[in-house]
Amino acid sequence: MRVTNSYLVRWSGGYTVVADAASVTAHGRHEDFLSVGDAQSTAEAERLALGLLSRVAWPSESIALAIEPSESADTPYVGFEVGDNVVAPDAGGSPQQWRVMGITVTEDDEGNAIYVPELVDDASGS
Amino acid sequence: MPEVSVARYTAAYGGSPTTLDESWGRSWMDRLSEAGGFALRLQNDDPDLAVCGFGDVLRFSVDGTAAWAGVIEAKTVQRVAPGEEADEYTELKGRGTMALLDSFVVYPEVLGGPLVGDVRFFTSLAYFFDDSGLATVTAVDLETVEQFGPVNWPSDTTKKVRPGGSPVTTHTPEEFVVRKAFTTADGDRTYRLFFTGDDGVDIAIDGVRVTQDVRPGMWQETRQVDVRLADGDHVIAIQGTNLDFPAPNYSWVVAALYTLGSDGTLVTLVVETDATWVGAQHDPVPLGFTPGGVLVTLRSEAVARGVAVPAVSFDAAEDTAGTAWPIAPDLSLPVGLKGLGVLAQLAETYADFAMDPETLTLHAWVKGAKGGPTAAVFARGDNVTEMDHEVNG
Numbered sequence: 001m002r003v004t005n006s007y008l009v010r011w012s013g014g015y016t017v018v019a020d021a022a023s024v025t026a027h028g029r030h031e032d033f034l035s036v037g038d039a040q041s042t043a044e045a046e047r048l049a050l051g052l053l054s055r056v057a058w059p060s061e062s063i064a065l066a067i068e069p070s071e072s073a074d075t076p077y078v079g080f081e082v083g084d085n086v087v088a089p090d091a092g093g094s095p096q097q098w099r100v101m102g103i104t105v106t107e108d109d110e111g112n113a114i115y116v117p118e119l120v121d122d123a124s125g126s
Numbered sequence: 127m128p129e130v131s132v133a134r135y136t137a138a139y140g141g142s143p144t145t146l147d148e149s150w151g152r153s154w155m156d157r158l159s160e161a162g163g164f165a166l167r168l169q170n171d172d173p174d175l176a177v178c179g180f181g182d183v184l185r186f187s188v189d190g191t192a193a194w195a196g197v198i199e200a201k202t203v204q205r206v207a208p209g210e211e212a213d214e215y216t217e218l219k220g221r222g223t224m225a226l227l228d229s230f231v232v233y234p235e236v237l238g239g240p241l242v243g244d245v246r247f248f249t250s251l252a253y254f255f256d257d258s259g260l261a262t263v264t265a266v267d268l269e270t271v272e273q274f275g276p277v278n279w280p281s282d283t284t285k286k287v288r289p290g291g292s293p294v295t296t297h298t299p300e301e302f303v304v305r306k307a308f309t310t311a312d313g314d315r316t317y318r319l320f321f322t323g324d325d326g327v328d329i330a331i332d333g334v335r336v337t338q339d340v341r342p343g344m345w346q347e348t349r350q351v352d353v354r355l356a357d358g359d360h361v362i363a364i365q366g367t368n369l370d371f372p373a374p375n376y377s378w379v380v381a382a383l384y385t386l387g388s389d390g391t392l393v394t395l396v397v398e399t400d401a402t403w404v405g406a407q408h409d410p411v412p413l414g415f416t417p418g419g420v421l422v423t424l425r426s427e428a429v430a431r432g433v434a435v436p437a438v439s440f441d442a443a444e445d446t447a448g449t450a451w452p453i454a455p456d457l458s459l460p461v462g463l464k465g466l467g468v469l470a471q472l473a474e475t476y477a478d479f480a481m482d483p484e485t486l487t488l489h490a491w492v493k494g495a496k497g498g499p500t501a502a503v504f505a506r507g508d509n510v511t512e513m514d515h516e517v518n519g
Contacts, residue, residue: 051475083497102157
């Protein structure tokens with residue numbers, strides 16, 4: 001299990017514990033340690049921990065696609081850009097909405113551009 | 127397939143661009159809220175190579191649409207044996223233009239101020255920095271009015287203070303702040319600050335927090351912290367709370383600042399709480415810095431120091447799209463943190479960032495709000511040649 005849903009948080013004034021209760025209920029308790037030594041209050045430490053928990057407390061899904069754009073709509077920077085939502089297959093092959101978190105462009109030896117959008121499931125991309 | 131093109135601009139984006147038509151091996155990585163990076167190659171005898179200097183900007187376009195831009199930061203010259211000229215080339219590398227924010231670092235609130243920690247503190251409490259809306263506090267005599275005075279308090283003249291007039295007769299959880307400007311002229315030296323409150327205090331001097339979230343249980347205790355102050359004008363601000371007492375009650379804070387002798391004795395009382403302080407009660411709604419406000423503040427400070435920092439399309443109140451920033455709770459940034467590090471911290475929780483490749487302007491959106499639905503649809507057997515699927519659970 002790679003989910004983390006409870007942090008022992010070290011901040012400048014001591015320790016506190018921040019957990020995602022719903023994830024603990026769903027997946028059992030999975031702890032980790034987080035040091036936020038610059039945080040000056042428990043509130044700030046908790047906010048930082050909750051920000052991380054929002055990404056790691058639940059299973060996440062991501063894909064990297066090598067694409068061959070055929071029209072403007074599926075052409076990077078023309079039809080979509082980083083931050084936008086696109087439709088692509090999920091693990092089972094069904095169309096799903098994803099958020100574009102990155103685009104990598106690489107030219108091969110023949111000078112052809114290879115476009116690879118990095119997508120995350122929309123819920124974890126925010 | 128969409129065509130990639132590249133043009134070189136000066137760092138100021140001025141003048142005519144040089145199109146790098148003969149470049150090859152071009153690549154770039156564009157990631158949300160990150161600088162990313164690029165690489166491309168030019169023959170060593172290509173005249174375009176000579177105009178590509180460190181700090182110049184390369185703008186990559188896709189089918190003529192400006193896509194992404196990077197700053198030239200490194201050159202690797204590849205030379206081979208005579209007669210193999212085709213392999214004599216230079217590879218240019220760099221990061222995205224977001225890296226231009228790495229030209230400044232976070233400064234302390236006040237140079238020469240109290241060295242109590244290497245942290246720049248942006249509090250949600252605007253009153254820590256702003257006197258507007260504050261009124262003279264009520265001062266309550268330390269020894270006679272309140273039976274539970276802090277033990278071993280060093281000054282008989284110190285008053286407990288609170289804003290809001292007479293003590294309340296029914297308990298209401300409250301938060302308030304009190305402030306006082308004072309001047310020191312004893313040289314750069316250590317001062318000892320005594321403080322306590324009923325039932326919690328946070329104290330900042332010149333915007334730098336000198337206490338750490340001191341909360342209930344301290345109201346009969348004399349606490350102290352040593353701070354270092356240079357000569358000049360200073361402001362002490364105390365955030366007080368009274369959130370835990372169930373019966374009719376009221377809050378107060380007390381503080382006294384002394385110069386400290388080399389033997390550790392108290393020498394001179396510099397400032398202490400009394401009726402000349404100003405303060406105000408406030409509701410629990412955060413009042414101060416937003417993510418945009420933090421960046422705008424740091425950017426304006428850097429510009430004032432002469433640093434060239436990209437323009438921004440947002441302000442302290444609204445993001446690039448005109449959406450109001452959610453008011454942020456406290457944010458502490460290490461002094462010396464580079465601008466790109468500030469972005470990374472804010473991107474964790476508060477904002478999406480991207481550089482405009484056409485204007486070199488930094489855009490920011492409330493986190494998750496950059497972009498939106500598009501008509502792009504990808505499917506295997508149609509426009510997807512490879513798919514790498516990862517599920518983490």
